[in-house]
Amino acid sequence: MQHRQSETVRFIIKALADDYESAETLANYFTNQEKQPFSRAEFDQALTELITGGYVQAFSYSDTKKKLVPAAFPSTAYDSLWFGLTSKGNDLLEK
Numbered sequence: 888m889q890h891r892q893s894e895t896v897r898f899i900i901k902a903l904a905d906d907y908e909s910a911e912t913l914a915n916y917f918t919n920q921e922k923q924p925f926s927r928a929e930f931d932q933a934l935t936e937l938i939t940g941g942y943v944q945a946f947s948y949s950d951t952k953k954k955l956v957p958a959a960f961p962s963t964a965y966d967s968l969w970f971g972l973t974s975k976g977n978d979l980l981e982k
Contacts, residue, residue, distance in 0.1 A: 942976035
């Protein structure tokens with residue numbers, strides 16, 4: 888993994904440490920970094936890597952259940968998804 892890519896991965900893991908976040912919130916945060924902004928493409932690549940690696944789970948809001956439920960990824964409704972760490976993702980925080 889390239890240095891810049893692993894930096895993006897670390898930022899995403901830290902951002903998801905305490906709560907679920909929407910794709911829009913995460914992307915806005917990372918593309919608006921003052922010190923070293925990330926492009927949306929870099930963000931999308933890192934998030935996809937984390938999901939396919941089992942570190943992050945995608946969720947969508949279920950109107951019928953009134954809660955977030957696991958969602959298929961990739962999704963055509965990417966920007967309406969929410970993301971949270973899996974137990975494997977939480978293990979990365981402890982390293």
